Amino acid sequence: MTRMDDSDAAQVALVLGGDRDAFRVLVERHSRRLFRLAYRMIGNEQDAEEIVQDALVRAYRKLDRFESRANFGTWLYRICANCALDRMRKQRPEKDHREPARDEDLAAPGPLDTAPSEAPGPDRLVISAELGAGVRTAMESLSATERAAFVMRHVDGFSIEEIAKTLDLNIGATKNSVFRAVQKLRRHLEPLMSAAK
Amino acid sequence: MTHPDEQQLIEYAAGDATRATSSPELAQHVGVCAACRESVEALRRVVAVASALEVPEPDPGYEGRTWRRVADELEPPSAGFTWRDWFSIRRVAALGAMAVLVIAAFLAGRYSPRPETTSTALATTQVRERILLVAVGDHLDRAQSILLEISNAEPLAGGAEKTVDISREQKRAEELLGANRLYRQTAQRTGDATVADVLGELEPLLVELANSPSEVPTSELEALQKRIAARGLLLKVRVLSSNVHEREQARTKAGNKS
Numbered sequence: 001m002t003r004m005d006d007s008d009a010a011q012v013a014l015v016l017g018g019d020r021d022a023f024r025v026l027v028e029r030h031s032r033r034l035f036r037l038a039y040r041m042i043g044n045e046q047d048a049e050e051i052v053q054d055a056l057v058r059a060y061r062k063l064d065r066f067e068s069r070a071n072f073g074t075w076l077y078r079i080c081a082n083c084a085l086d087r088m089r090k091q092r093p094e095k096d097h098r099e100p101a102r103d104e105d106l107a108a109p110g111p112l113d114t115a116p117s118e119a120p121g122p123d124r125l126v127i128s129a130e131l132g133a134g135v136r137t138a139m140e141s142l143s144a145t146e147r148a149a150f151v152m153r154h155v156d157g158f159s160i161e162e163i164a165k166t167l168d169l170n171i172g173a174t175k176n177s178v179f180r181a182v183q184k185l186r187r188h189l190e191p192l193m194s195a196a197k
Numbered sequence: 198m199t200h201p202d203e204q205q206l207i208e209y210a211a212g213d214a215t216r217a218t219s220s221p222e223l224a225q226h227v228g229v230c231a232a233c234r235e236s237v238e239a240l241r242r243v244v245a246v247a248s249a250l251e252v253p254e255p256d257p258g259y260e261g262r263t264w265r266r267v268a269d270e271l272e273p274p275s276a277g278f279t280w281r282d283w284f285s286i287r288r289v290a291a292l293g294a295m296a297v298l299v300i301a302a303f304l305a306g307r308y309s310p311r312p313e314t315t316s317t318a319l320a321t322t323q324v325r326e327r328i329l330l331v332a333v334g335d336h337l338d339r340a341q342s343i344l345l346e347i348s349n350a351e352p353l354a355g356g357a358e359k360t361v362d363i364s365r366e367q368k369r370a371e372e373l374l375g376a377n378r379l380y381r382q383t384a385q386r387t388g389d390a391t392v393a394d395v396l397g398e399l400e401p402l403l404v405e406l407a408n409s410p411s412e413v414p415t416s417e418l419e420a421l422q423k424r425i426a427a428r429g430l431l432l433k434v435r436v437l438s439s440n441v442h443e444r445e446q447a448r449t450k451a452g453n454k455s
C-alpha cells in the first residue's frame with residue numbers, strides 16, 4: 001500500500017514536471033476501480049466508462065491542486081464520485097430534489113410490525129436474478145445524493161466525515177442521505193427478500 | 198425504553214450511531230427486544246443485498262481504451278515550469294565542497310522565489326512547484342532517515358559471526374526505490390545535475406539494501422556504513438532535503454501572498 005502510494009506521488013510529480021504520458025500509468029492503475037464506483041452509481045457500462053473518462057480528465061486538469069501527502073487513489077475516487085453525481089443529476093434532475101419521500105415510502109413499519117423472517121444470513125447471501133433486478137430498481141429509486149452516499153458508506157466503507165467532504169454536505173445531511181437510502185432500499189427489497197427465501 | 202425509531206435502528210445497524218443514538222439504553226434495548234433485534238438484522242441483510250449489486254468486469258482492453266480517450270482530451274502540460282527552474286539556484290553549489298553546499302542551501306532558502314507578478318499562470322506555476330518540492334522533499338526525508346538508521350546501527354559486540362537485523366531499513370529501501378528512479382530520470386532528462394547526482398548515488402545503495410537479507414553480518418553492515426560515510430552521502434541528502442524544504446516554504450508563502 002505504502003509503495004503504491006509512493007509511486008503514485010512520484011508519478012504525479014512527473015506529470016506536473018511536464019511529462020504528460022506519465023499520467024498513463026495512473027490511468028491504468030486506477031481506472032478499473034473507478035469503473036466499479038461509476039457503475040454502482042449509474043447502473044450501466046457505457047455511462048460508467050464515460051464517467052471514468054470525465055473524472056480522469058478532470059483530475060489531470062486539477063492535478064496541481066492535489067496535496068502530495070494525500071492518498072491519490074482516494075482523491076481520484078472523490079472526483080469520480082462527483083462526476084457520477086453530475087451525470088445522474090443531468091439525466092434525471094427531478095430525482096435529486098429534497099422532495100419528501102412518497103407516502104408509501106413513509107409508511108414505515110415499526111419494529112413491531114416486522115415479522116421475523118427466515119431470510120438467509122449474509123454468509124449465505126445468494127442473490128437470485130429476480131432479487132438482482134429488484135436491487136437495480138431499488139437503487140434507481142434513490143436520489144443521486146442518496147445513491148452516492150450509500151455506495152460510499154456501505155460498499156466502499158468511507159466514514160460519514162469523508163462522505164460529507166466529498167459530497168460537500170454537512171454531517172447531518174450526509175447521515176440523512178445514508179439513512180434515506182437504506183430506508184428506501186428496505187421498502188423495495190424486504191418484501192422480495194422474504195418472498196425469495 | 199420504548200422502541201427506537203427507524204432512523205436510530207438504521208444508524209445502529211450501520212454502526213453510524215451518533216452520540217444521540219448510541220446511548221447504552223439503545224444497545225441494551227436491542228439486546229433484549231426480539232423485534233428490534235430482528236429489525237436490525239433485516240436492515241443489515243438489506244444493506245448486504247443492495248451493496249452486492251453485480252458489477253460487470255471490464256474487458257482486458259479497458260485500461261488502454263480509457264487512456265486513449267483520456268489522452269485525446271489532455272492539453273500538453275503548460276511549458277511554464279521545468280525542474281531546471283527550481284533547482285537552478287542549487288546548481289551553483291553542485292561544484293563546490295560540502296561546506297559550500299551547506300552555505301548555498303542556507304542562502305537558497307532566503308532567495309525570494311521570483312519577481313512577483315499578478316499573472317495567474319505564475320501562481321499556478323508556483324503551486325506546481327510547491328507540490329514538486331513537497332514530493333521530492335518527502336522522498337529525501339525518507340532516504341535520509343534510512344541512511345541515519347544504517348549509519349547509527351550498532352554492530353553487536355562479539356565475533357564476526359554476529360548479525361544485525363536490518364529488515365526495517367530493507368523494506369523501506371524497497372519502497373523508496375521506484376520513486377528514486379523516477380525522480381533521477383526526470384532530473385537527468387531536464388539536465389539537473391545536482392539532483393541526478395545525489396539520487397544517482399543513493400540508488401545503488403537502495404538497491405543493495407532492498408536486495409539484502411533481513412539480517413546481515415556485522416562486517417557487511419560496517420561496509421555499508423563506510424560507503425555512506427566515504428561519499429558523504431548522508432550530508433548530501435540532508436543538504437538537498439533542507440534546501441528543498443526551505444524553498445517549499447518560500448513557495449507556500451509566495452503562494453499565500455498572491
Ligand SMILES: [Zn+2]
Nearest residue numbers: 200230232233
Ligand atoms: Zn424494541
